[in-house]
Amino acid sequence: LIILLSTAFCCDGCTDNGENGGGGTTTEQPIGSIAKINARVEAGHSGNIKEVTGSRNFYNNESVRVVNKGKGKIDFNDGSMITLYNNTTTDQVTAKFSPTEIGVFLSNQGFDGYVPDGSSFTVNMPNGSRVRILGTQFFVVFDPNTNYSIVGNFDGTVLFTPPTVTGASKSWS
Numbered sequence: 629l630i631i632l633l634s635t636a637f638c639c640d641g642c643t644d645n646g647e648n649g650g651g652g653t654t655t656e657q658p659i660g661s662i663a664k665i666n667a668r669v670e671a672g673h674s675g676n677i678k679e680v681t682g683s684r685n686f687y688n689n690e691s692v693r694v695v696n697k698g699k700g701k702i703d704f705n706d707g708s709m710i711t712l713y714n715n716t717t718t719d720q721v722t723a724k725f726s727p728t729e730i731g732v733f734l735s736n737q738g739f740d741g742y743v744p745d746g747s748s749f750t751v752n753m754p755n756g757s758r759v760r761i762l763g764t765q766f767f768v769v770f771d772p773n774t775n776y777s778i779v780g781n782f783d784g785t786v787l788f789t790p791p792t793v794t795g796a797s798k799s800w801s
Contacts, residue, residue: 659725667696686721692712692716693716706730708741717734737771740765743761754770758788764784
């Protein structure tokens, strides 16, 4: 009985992973923060995506949609960050921090960002292509109408696995 009461008092005012914007605590740790820069940005767990009206914590397995000429930004706890373009849809963003590995499934449009040295950022796309970014500024764009992926970087390493060749990868520095 004591354990049940203390659990009830600890969770009084808890949020559901930050999606309702409440001020309580949660058992799940945020992987970063998401902010609306312009127009409409939506985020949340599958089936519970809501508009971001400023900034809030961002959690594992949340998805993001940017619409209506919107622009959004995710700052991850390792120092990585991405700025999401209008009409971008990412599904189930994940992160772990020992060692640091951030993953995104990009299903439409794209983003630019930064990955610090020692961190890894992977982008998977519906056409089967995969990009792994290490310590650089970068951009990734995917067009579902043409099935084309465009990737660029400025001063680090990007590994690109094309969709039509299994297991092959190209690296540019």
